[in-house]
Amino acid sequence: MIRFRNVFKAYPKGSLALKDLTFHIRKGEFAFLTGHSGAGKSTVLKLIFAEELATSGSVQVSGYHLASMSTRDIPKLRRRLGIVFQDFRLLEDRTAEENIAFTLEVTGARSSVIEPKVTRVLAQVGLAAKALAYPRELSGGEQQRVAIARALVNDPFVILADEPTGNLDERATRGVFQLLRDINANGTAVLMATHDLDLVRGTPFRTLELQDGGLVYDSAVDRPAAETES
Amino acid sequence: MRLAFREALRSFRRAPLLSALSVTTIAFAIFVVGLFGLVALNLNRALREVEKRVEVVAYLMRGTPVEVVTVAIGDVERFPEVADVTYVTEDQALARAQKELVELQGVFDDLVSNPLPASLEVRLKPGFRDSDHLRDVAERLRGFRFVEDVRYGRDWVIKLDRIRDLTAIGMLVIGGAFAAASVVIIGTTIRMAVFQRSREIAIMRLVGATDGFIRLPFLLEGSLKGALGGTFALGLTYVAYVAFDRMLLRAQFFNPAEAVVFVVFGFALGFSASLAAVSRHLKSVRPA
Ligand SMILES: Nc1ncnc2c1ncn2[C@@H]1O[C@H](COP(=O)(O)OP(=O)(O)OP(=O)(O)O)[C@@H](O)[C@H]1O
Ligand SMILES: [Mg+2]
Numbered sequence: 001m002i003r004f005r006n007v008f009k010a011y012p013k014g015s016l017a018l019k020d021l022t023f024h025i026r027k028g029e030f031a032f033l034t035g036h037s038g039a040g041k042s043t044v045l046k047l048i049f050a051e052e053l054a055t056s057g058s059v060q061v062s063g064y065h066l067a068s069m070s071t072r073d074i075p076k077l078r079r080r081l082g083i084v085f086q087d088f089r090l091l092e093d094r095t096a097e098e099n100i101a102f103t104l105e106v107t108g109a110r111s112s113v114i115e116p117k118v119t120r121v122l123a124q125v126g127l128a129a130k131a132l133a134y135p136r137e138l139s140g141g142e143q144q145r146v147a148i149a150r151a152l153v154n155d156p157f158v159i160l161a162d163e164p165t166g167n168l169d170e171r172a173t174r175g176v177f178q179l180l181r182d183i184n185a186n187g188t189a190v191l192m193a194t195h196d197l198d199l200v201r202g203t204p205f206r207t208l209e210l211q212d213g214g215l216v217y218d219s220a221v222d223r224p225a226a227e228t229e230s
Numbered sequence: 231m232r233l234a235f236r237e238a239l240r241s242f243r244r245a246p247l248l249s250a251l252s253v254t255t256i257a258f259a260i261f262v263v264g265l266f267g268l269v270a271l272n273l274n275r276a277l278r279e280v281e282k283r284v285e286v287v288a289y290l291m292r293g294t295p296v297e298v299v300t301v302a303i304g305d306v307e308r309f310p311e312v313a314d315v316t317y318v319t320e321d322q323a324l325a326r327a328q329k330e331l332v333e334l335q336g337v338f339d340d341l342v343s344n345p346l347p348a349s350l351e352v353r354l355k356p357g358f359r360d361s362d363h364l365r366d367v368a369e370r371l372r373g374f375r376f377v378e379d380v381r382y383g384r385d386w387v388i389k390l391d392r393i394r395d396l397t398a399i400g401m402l403v404i405g406g407a408f409a410a411a412s413v414v415i416i417g418t419t420i421r422m423a424v425f426q427r428s429r430e431i432a433i434m435r436l437v438g439a440t441d442g443f444i445r446l447p448f449l450l451e452g453s454l455k456g457a458l459g460g461t462f463a464l465g466l467t468y469v470a471y472v473a474f475d476r477m478l479l480r481a482q483f484f485n486p487a488e489a490v491v492f493v494v495f496g497f498a499l500g501f502s503a504s505l506a507a508v509s510r511h512l513k514s515v516r517p518a
Pocket of ligand 1: 011012013014017035036037038039040042043044195
């Protein structure tokens with residue numbers, strides 16, 4: 001579903017951000033992406049949602065070969081992904097509801113389709129009561145829930161989360177993490193970059209650890225037979 | 231499209247100051263071009279008034295029969311350059327001279343016979359009132375047997391040609407320079423608007439908005455601002471015109487079709503400036 005093969009990434013006038021990265025995330029899987037600051041976690045996610053292009057090697061996301069993909073197909077790909085960031089990236093002048101609806105409006109959906117979907121995802125993230133609140137009226141945890149609701153509303157096959165709990169306190173972190181687990185339990189894959197090792201420890205999920213752009217540990221490496229095409 | 235319209239309006243509401251600033255900037259930029267256009271327009275009309283007086287006079291030999299002259303007038307009127315032909319008889323010429331040259335009244339009274347020849351006064355159609363065409367027509371008139379001499383204010387017409395060319399060039403250069411300046415100014419204000427919303431654009435792209443979708447509200451916004459600026463510029467130009475007309479010289483304003491050009495020009499400027507600004511921005515954030 002998401003497949004990296006010998007991926008290298010060099011930023012212009014930067015050193016190598018990714019070195020010979022090969023891994024495969026299966027459909028419906030929950031995986032952590034860990035590593036020190038600057039290890040390349042965000043870069044991996046950016047390659048997946050086509051914000052950056054690999055310098056060499058191949059990145060394949062749900063049938064799209066990102067190297068040969070036309071820029072016109074990028075929006076199509078992104079509509080099938082849910083992307084969540086540490087800094088939420090909500091539009092400040094729109095309510096929670098409008099922020100989520102915006103994602104669907106962008107695809108040209110009718111309001112009759114948009115409304116029930118927005119209501120559903122807001123309920124799913126436990127914010128039905130805050131539909132009309134503006135981001136500044138919400139706590140960090142709540143804002144991140146809105147961002148997750150926005151990521152969910154297109155029924156993505158994977159949620160890509162870059163340090164989604166990085167700005168949150170302990171309690172909000174647990175809440176957001178639980179939400180991502182629930183989403184995963186419903187069949188959506190989750191790839192979450194984090195350096196919160198406490199969070200990673202004690203969960204049954206796969207962990208990919210990066211170090212200086214190289215994959216140094218993959219908890220799934222013991223069972224490579226389970227890696228099948230999706 | 232409706233959504234884009236809503237988004238465009240939203241940006242007006244959200245950044246009223248910046249929007250007002252862009253509209254004002256556009257208005258003043260077009261106003262300057264408009265003022266120049268107004269000067270050019272009036273200069274051109276004045277020039278055309280002067281041009282009307284351009285004529286070729288063919289003096290006829292004494293005693294040319296009227297019938298011959300009548301036939302010749304018909305021929306001359308069929309020249310493609312000719313607007314009309316006036317026959318001035320010898321008596322008419324004398325009467326006119328007496329009226330115009332009052333100081334020489336005594337001289338006329340002493341005259342035994344009329345020394346003035348009859349003539350054909352030939353006026354050319356607009357567009358033919360330049361020295362080349364005048365020379366052509368004069369040549370042809372000389373070809374008539376009974377034409378003694380042909381005169382037209384050659385030096386004067388050449389000067390007129392030169393003024394005409396200079397105004398045309400001046401209009402092109404100065405008008406073009408101001409138009410270019412306004413494009414740059416408008417481009418800058420729109421770029422500011424785009425920059426102000428770069429975060430929003432980034433989010434739109436993240437959730438899968440196509441470039442076309444992202445562009446549309448900006449194009450609408452830019453075109454709207456441009457058209458609005460054009461309308462204000464028209465108003466300003468009109469005020470300037472009224473002031474000039476009352477206090478200095480009688481002048482003429484643009485006709486309605488020309489006035490619409492202000493709005494269309496503003497619209498086009500706003501549209502192209504925002505297209506350039508957004509496209510440039512989108513290109514700058516695209517992966518290499
Ligand atoms: N746009 C860029 N231009 C140049 N170099 C970059 C760019 N983005 C990232 N890098 C470099 O690539 C390397 C990996 O960065 P990346 O953001 O992927 O790390 P990270 O693992 O997400 O770090 P963090 O935990 O601090 O977010 C770093 O050395 C960084 O300096
Ligand atoms: Mg990062």
